[in-house]
């Protein structure tokens with residue numbers, strides 16, 4: 001199945017922007033691995049979703065043998081399989097360098 005041709009929009013309710021990033025974490029049970037998607041978001045909403053995903057990740061229960069990496073930020077590109085998505089570690093570091101979800105200044 002090819003990816004849909006229509007644009008992917010930000011998951012935030014009432015946000016009209018196209019999604020630019022995928023928040024996802026690599027999950028594995030030792031045999032298979034896949035990207036578990038937390039959200040598709042635009043640049044404005046990225047920080048909120050990133051921290052929400054980190055929070056969800058902390059509370060996630062895993063079965064024995066399962067591993068789930070902390071959620072990361074991937075550059076969303078239509079038509080690319082999850083395995084090929086580029087992980088934006090510089091963006092993650094920028095987000096992590098802020099104190100946390102509360103009181104984080106918006107913008108730069």
Ligand SMILES: [Zn+2]
Nearest residue numbers: 010015042045
């Ligand atoms: Zn948005």
